[in-house]
Amino acid sequence: MxxxxxxxxxxxxxxxxxxxxxxxxxxxxxxxSIHPRVFDVIAKFIEKNQNDHVLFPSLSVIEEELISETKRILGLSEDISGVITSGGTESNILALYAFKKTFSSRTVISLESAHQSISKAAALLELNIVKVKTNDDGYYNPDELQGILARYPNSVLVLTMGTTEIGRVDPITPIIDSIRKYHIHVHIDGAMGGFTYPFTNPKEFGKYVELVNEGLASFSTDYHKFPGAPIPSSVLFLNSMLEDKLKWNSHYMPAGYQKGLLGTRPGYSAAGALATLLLKxxxxxxxxxxxxxxxxxxxxxxxxxxxxxxxxxxxxxxxxxxxxxxxxxxxxxxxxxxxxxxxxxxxxxxxxxxxxxxxxxxxxxxxxxxxxxxxxxxxxxxxxxx
Structure with missing residues (x-):
């Protein structure tokens, strides 16, 4: 060639x-499109590893500010922890892993309209996945889903805030009682809708925030989608007990540990995401x-x-x-x-x-x-x- x-x-x-x-x-x-000024920020942090924040203390400050600013924008509690990730796929894998390790949850309940990364995560983590049918408008049958939740207590339910193909937000109100009754752990995949639904339907979005703030759900969203931050940049929010499961010993590094799936995480991603939020x-x-x-x-x-x-x-x-x-x-x-x-x-x-x-x-x-x-x-x- x-x-x-x-x-x-x-x-x-x-x-x-x-x-x-x-x-x-x-x-x-x-x-x-990325804001022109963000390119200057990217150049400043292009060679720095987000997972080596002792060597690069600026990235520790940036990560803290980015997570704090995002929680402020979305109305999440300051007590909720945040983990910078490369995108929705990594966030979904990490969330299911944390639930498995913390609560021994081995079953994932997922609507058939969920992103393909949920099936990927279940396969990688050797979890049983139960698919829930949706109608032509992308909605589940509440009675059917409640029955499934009853059959699989202590399982993980994945809800999507903006499905990939039709833009549906999976309703939480019809099943909230069953979630509490059967000790269901919820992961909300807000890769697309996390920075749109809070503004177009704040009342309904508040119901998901309430569940996250209670520590009953994790929530992820992408900076590199609607906000327009550089690829790859995303975040996963979850309670501190779950976050602890996402730290791996790394004795050769000054911090002694790393978070997330990536060993080397581009520092420009978090810096570019924070710059995007500050500019907009x-x-x-x-x-x-x-x-x-x-x-x-x-x-x-x-x-x-x-x-x-x-x-x-x-x-x-x-x-x-x-x-x-x-x-x-x-x-x-x-x-x-x-x-x-x-x-x-x-x-x-x-x-x-x-x-x-x-x-x-x-x-x-x-x-x-x-x-x-x-x-x-x-x-x-x-x-x-x-």
Missing amino acids: EKKIKSIDDLMSIADLDPRHHTGEIIGSMTT GRDGLAYSAIRSYNLALETMNTLQSNWNLSIPRPDVPLLCVGLGEEELVSRAWSFLWSYGIKTYFCSKPPGLRIVFMPHIKKKHIDRFINKLLEFFEQGSREYHER
Whole structure:
């Protein structure tokens, strides 16, 4: 194979192969633009290991401030511990590991709409996983789930705050009594919704916060998704008893231990995440979340009124635009990608996923809608007339 990258200039120019956020090309990914000033922060901490905070004391201060500021923004108690992670997958694995080691919980109850990393974590940790069915709108049957909780006391229940494909927040109110009655340990995967749902539905979000503050649940969310911090950066909140299980002896290091799955953890991630929160502030995050969610609902209403498409109403800024047959979905995806409109897939209903990240503007969505109309007019009249 011919070598394509022969110089630093070649390496830099190959980035031009990728679509860009600010042009609105990327509308299906849970990534977004980084604030320009954050790049200066990244450069300052690029060679420092977050897990070696004795050698790099600045990172200890940054970690403490980042966790404290996040708890303030989300309304979490100061008594809750936080662990910096690389993303939702690491957070989910660590949460299930902590529950297993602390309470000997060997069964994970997971909705079928949960992120695939839950199944991955269960496999790695050799946990029994019980999948709970959801309907076409992504909701579980409360009676069915309550029955499962009764059969598996002392198990771990995973709830998602913003499912990957349709943006559903798994309701907690119908099962809260069963959670307490059967000593269920709850992990809330808020990778996508952790920085949007608090602002678009603060009353409901408060119910999850209450469970976390009582020490009955862990909660994770990603800085590198909606806030727009550099990849990878995330956080897992849990009580101190659970956090202790996530420390591993490392006698050769000055601190004597490390936290999390990674031995070397990029210091720029935490620094970039804190910089992002400082630049945007709680008000800025709230504004972006509400604006993006309203744009998602407006888009849903437009698509449904024009074509009667199947689109589950989301709880976070994300739409699954149902198109019907998988073959039609595949052709629509290829058509849109050929015009630089990078959507993703969703399967229930079969369709195209749009994520309304902060860089997405109405003009970008209008272009998507116009091209989708063009696709229908060119070759899908049979579907369009249904």
